[in-house]
Amino acid sequence: MIKTKLHLWGQDFDLEYDDIDDFNTLPRELCTQVYGVCFCDNKLVIGFGGKKNAWGLIGGTIELGESFEETLKREIIEESNMEVTKWLPLGYQKITDKDGVIKYQLRAACLARPLGDFVEDPAGSIKEIKLIDPADYKQYFDWGEIGDRIIERALELKEKLG
Numbered sequence: 001m002i003k004t005k006l007h008l009w010g011q012d013f014d015l016e017y018d019d020i021d022d023f024n025t026l027p028r029e030l031c032t033q034v035y036g037v038c039f040c041d042n043k044l045v046i047g048f049g050g051k052k053n054a055w056g057l058i059g060g061t062i063e064l065g066e067s068f069e070e071t072l073k074r075e076i077i078e079e080s081n082m083e084v085t086k087w088l089p090l091g092y093q094k095i096t097d098k099d100g101v102i103k104y105q106l107r108a109a110c111l112a113r114p115l116g117d118f119v120e121d122p123a124g125s126i127k128e129i130k131l132i133d134p135a136d137y138k139q140y141f142d143w144g145e146i147g148d149r150i151i152e153r154a155l156e157l158k159e160k161l162g
Contacts, residue, residue, distance in 0.1 A: 002145050006095075014096040017146040019153055023068050023089050023106055031104045034071040035059025037090060037154035038110040039161075040082060043131035044151075045112060046140055047079050050125050055140035057107075058126065072108050079126040081119065082112040086161045090153050093146070107150055109157035 006013040023031070035057040038045040047058045060075040062068065073084045087110040095103045118129045132140065137151055 002149060004144065004146065012098055015146065016094040016096075017091060017149060018094075019091045019149075020089050023092070026092060026104050026106075030102055031062060031068070031092075031106060033059060033061055033103075033105040034068050034075065034108060035105065036072055036076050036084065036087065036108050036110040036112075037150060038076060038080070038082065038084070038112040039134075039154075039158050040112045040114065040131055042134075044134040044137060045080055045082065045129060045131055046137070047121075047126040047129050049121070049127040055130075058129070060123075060125070068106060068108075072110070076110065076112060077115065078123065079121045080112070080129045081115050081117065083115055084110045084112050086111045088157045088161060090157060091150060107154075109154040109161065111158070111161050 001016055001018045004015050006015045036059050037057060045058060046055050048055050050056060058076055058079045062071045072087060076082055076084050087108045090107040090109045092107060093105040095105065134151060134155060
């Protein structure tokens with residue numbers, strides 16, 4: 001488990017990251033997001049935009065009644081126009097705010113294939129996507145020790161996915 005502090009949008013958060021093989025062991029009602037570390041033809045799929053208006057992973061909010069897999073697949077289509085062909089749970093971030101409110105953000109390793117050119121995210125969040133060499137991710141985003149572990153584990157799981 002990796003523990004750190006995060007200061008974002010004028011607020012302080014306690015952040016914990018841990019690898020996981022089964023999302024169903026987490027408290028479902030506290031899980032709010034699913035993001036994919038997606039690979040397409042051995043390239044890492046990243047998107048530009050979001051609340052931070054920066055490069056990052058593709059994914060988003062779990063909608064009412066959706067499974068984690070349904071959220072992952074929907075978000076990847078919406079934000080990259082790619083279809084998830086295979087995936088495995090990778091890990092989770094547990095975020096605790098100053099009031100003790102806890103949220104879990106899930107991470108999955110994915111293989112994806114384009115459905116066509118990326119034109120636009122229906123929600124307007126992602127403005128551009130890129131397929132990059134996974135070794136170059138820090139040129140686009142650097143999330144410290146947690147980011148390093150997420151990418152490292154995704155590359156390990158990519159081999160299992162085929």
